[in-house]
Amino acid sequence: MVGGDAGGMSAASEARRRRGPEELQITAFERGEHTSYSACGIPYWIGDVVDGPERLIARDARTFRDEYAIDARVRHEVAEIDLANREVVVRDLDGGGEIREPYDHLVIATGASPIRPDWPGADAEGIFGVQTLDDGATLRAALDRDPRPTRAVVVGAGYIGVEMAEALVNRGLDVTVVEQAEQPMATVDPDMGILVGEAMRGLGIAVRTSERVTGFASGDGRVTAVLTERSEIPADVVVLGLGVRPNSDLAEKAGLPLGVAGGVVTDLRMRVPGHDGIWAAGDCVQTVNLVTGQPTYVPLGTHANKQGRVAGTNIGGGYATFPGVVGTAVTKVCDLEVARTGLRERDATAAGFGYITVTIDSTNRSSYFPGSQAMTVKLIAERRTGRLLGGQIVGRAEAAKRIDVLAVALTNRMTVEEMTALDLGYAPPFSPVWDPVLVAARKAAQAVARR
Template sequence: MNMSRARERLVVIGGDAAGMSAASQARRLKGPDELEIVAFERGHFTSYSACGIPYWVGGDVTDRDRLIARTPEEHRARDIGLRLRTEVTELDLDGQRVRARDVDTGEESWTSYDQLVIATGARPIRPDMPGADAAGVHGVQTLDDGQALLDTLEGTRGRRAVVVGAGYIGVEMAEALINRGYDVTVVNRGSEPMSTLDPDMGCLVHEAMEGLGITMVNDAEVTKILTSEDGRVRAVVTQDREFPADVVVLGIGVRPETALAQAAGLPLGPHGGLLTDRSMRVRGHENIWAGGDCVEVLDLVSGQDRHIPLGTHANKHGQVIGTNIGGGYATFPGVVGTAVSKVCDLEIARTGLREKDAHRVGLRFESVTIESTSRAGYYPNASPMTVKMLAEHRTGRLLGVQIVGREGAGKRVDIAAVALTAGMTAEQMTTLDLGYAPPFSPVWDPVLVAARKAAAKVLGSL
C-alpha cells in the first residue's frame, strides 16, 4: 500500500457493468475520505446494457439513452472520478500504477493505485481475412459500436445485409436488420444456428428464422470480404458462393479483452480470460481484482472454467468486488450457464451442459425431448414448446436443459437453473411444487414432463 496518501486509491479499468458496479458498491461502503476512486473508460458511455443493443438497432428501443443505467454525471456526483475517452495502455504491477492515454489528444499519464479492478470486457471476434476491417463491416459489443452501425445503416443506400455467425448476437442482429427493412442473409459455420444449443434444437431456430424471411446458409465458412473502389464492403465470400452486401455484421462471438493483463503477466485461463478466486481477486495478486466479460468463471456442472460473457454475471462480479474492497465479504461461487434469447416470438433458452459438453468432460448421460404447451391445452392461445433434458447416467443428476417455444417458454429455464445449482436429480425435480393454473401451464409443467421422462430413462438404464 502506498502510505504517502491518507486514503486508499481504487483504480477501475472499464466503465460498464462490472467496473462501475464495483466502483459504486465500494463507494457505498467507503466514503471519499477513506477511498478515492478513479475509473477509466475508453468510450463515450458508462453503465449501459450491451444486451439491449440489438433491440435499439432494430427499433424496439427508440432512445439510446434508455439503455444507460447510470450516466457519467451521476457517477461523478457520487465522488467517482470517471475519465471518459481514456484508454489504459499499460499496467506496472511492481510500481502499482497504470499508464492511460487520452483517446482524443494522445496525451499520456501515469496513475498510481492501492487497489486495481480490471473490467475490460470482451471484444468482437474479427476473422483474419481480407476485407474484415473494411468500411461497412461492424462488430457489435459497445454502445459506440451500436451507434457506428446505426450511422452506417442510415447512410447506406442498399438494403442487403449479411450477418456472419449465428450465435446470440448474430441471431438477434439478423432480426433487428429485418425489422429495419433489410434483406438479410446469415452465414453460419455450424450445421444449425445457435451453437449454444444441440443441433436438433437449433433446427427449430433455423425454421423460425426462415419464417421471418431470413436466408440461412449453414455449414459455410467465410473466406474473405470484397470491397468496392471506395473501400466499402460489397460482398461476403464463402468457399463456393458470393453474397452481395451493403453492410456486414460480425456475430461470430467475442473474446476476453485481456491484452493488458497478458502483457503484465497476470494469469489467464484456457479461453484467454483472467483467472480469479471466489472473491474475484486475480489469482496470486492480493490487490488486483477482475470481473465481467474479461474473466473465466467456474461451471458448477462440469467443474471446469468457462468464458461466459453475460451482463448478469458482470453485475454480480462487480458487487462482489466492491463489497470486498469496501471492507465487507462476498464471493461468486460460479455459474450453470443459463441464457435466454428470442427470434421474433420464438423464445430460446438453455442452462447447463449440451451433449458435446457432457462428452467433453467424460460424463455419460441420458437425453430426452418432449413436446408440450405453454398453457393448458384447452386454454386459448396455448403455444407449442419443446424441452430437451440431459440427466447423468446411473445417478440421474440433472446436467442440462434446452427449451424452444413461443410465449411463456423462455423463462421456464429458470426452474432448471435452480435445480442445477442445487444439484438435483431428474427424479427429485418431478416433485417440485410449481405454480399451476390453466392460463400459465398444463397440470404437469413442460419442464416436469421432461424430468419424468428423464428419470424413467435413467431408471431403465440401470
C-alpha cells in the same frame, strides 16, 4: 477501475456504498464514450425496438461523479498496468497526453471485443462488430447513410448474430445469415437449433448453415460481398456475430494469469491470485462451470454485474464470492423463445459424462386455455445417477424463463427423479397441470431407470 461498463461500475458503486469518499477515492477509466450501459440492448436499439443510446445507459459519467463521488472518465484508455509501482498509465484519447495514476486496489474490467478473423478483405469498410454502444452508433450511422444499404449479411448465428439478423430485418434490409455449424444457435443442440432456423426463415431471413466464410470482396475500400466456400453473397453491410474474446491483453502484458479463452484468472472473491489488490470482473475474466467444475469463459452482462458487485463488496471491506455459472442464456427470434442452461450433449461428452437425453412437447398453459402455445423441453441427465446436466427450452410464449427452474436445479445438483416432485406453480393461465419441466423430468427419470 479499468473499464466503465457493467463489471467496473458495479464494483465502483458497491465499494462506494460501503466506503465513503473520505475513506476511498474511486476513479474509473473508460476508453469509450459511455459508462454503464446495456450491451444486450444494442440489437433492439439497432432494430428500433427500443430508443437509444440514452435509454440503454443506466448511469452516465456525470451521475457517477455527482451522485456517487466516483471520478468516471470516458475516452480515457489505460495503456499499461505497472504492477511494481502500483500505477496505471492512462491516455486521454480526446485531450491527448498520458498520466500515471497510482492505486491501492485495481479492478480490471476491460470487457470483451467481437472476434474478427483475419480473413482476406476483413479490413474493408462496412464490416461491423457489435459490442459497445459506440459500435452500435457506428452501425446505425452506416444503416442511415446515403445510398441506404439494402443487403445485409450476418456472419455467425449465435445470440448476437440471430438478434442482429432480426434487427436488420426490422430495419427493412434483406438479410442473409451464414453459419458454419449445421444449425443456427450452436449454444443449443442441433435438434433444438433446427427450430431456431425455422423461426428465422419465417421472418424472411435467408439462413445458410454448414457454410464457411472465407473472406470478403470489396470495391473502393467498401465491402461488396461475403465470400464462402460455396458462393459469393452480395452485401452492403456485414455484421460479425462470431462471439467475443476477452480484452485481456493489458492484463497479459502486466504478467497477470490468463485462463480459458484468454480470460483473466480470479479466485472466488474476484481477486487475481498472487497479486494483492488486483481484481477482475466481467467479460474479461474466466469463471467456473458449476456443472463440470471446470474453468470456462461466459461473457454475459448478468455475470459482469454480479462479479463487479462481489469485487466491490470485498474492496469495500465486506465479504462476497462469485461461485460460478451453470450456463443459462435466453433469447428470442421474433416470437420464438430460446433458452438453455447447463451442458449440451457435446459438452457432456467432452466432460466425460455418460448421459441420457429426452425431449418432450407440451404447452405453456392448459391446452384448453386461450393463448396456449407449443413448447419443447429437452433434458440431459447423467446415466445411473440421473443427475441433471443440462436443459434447453424452445417455445412460442412464456417458455424461456422456465429455464430458471432448471438452472436452480442444476445449482443444487438435483436428479431428474427428485425434480419430478417439484412443487411448481399451476393454474390454467400459467401451466398445464403437469408443467412442461415436470413432464420432461418424468420422462428423463424413466429413461435413467431403463439404463
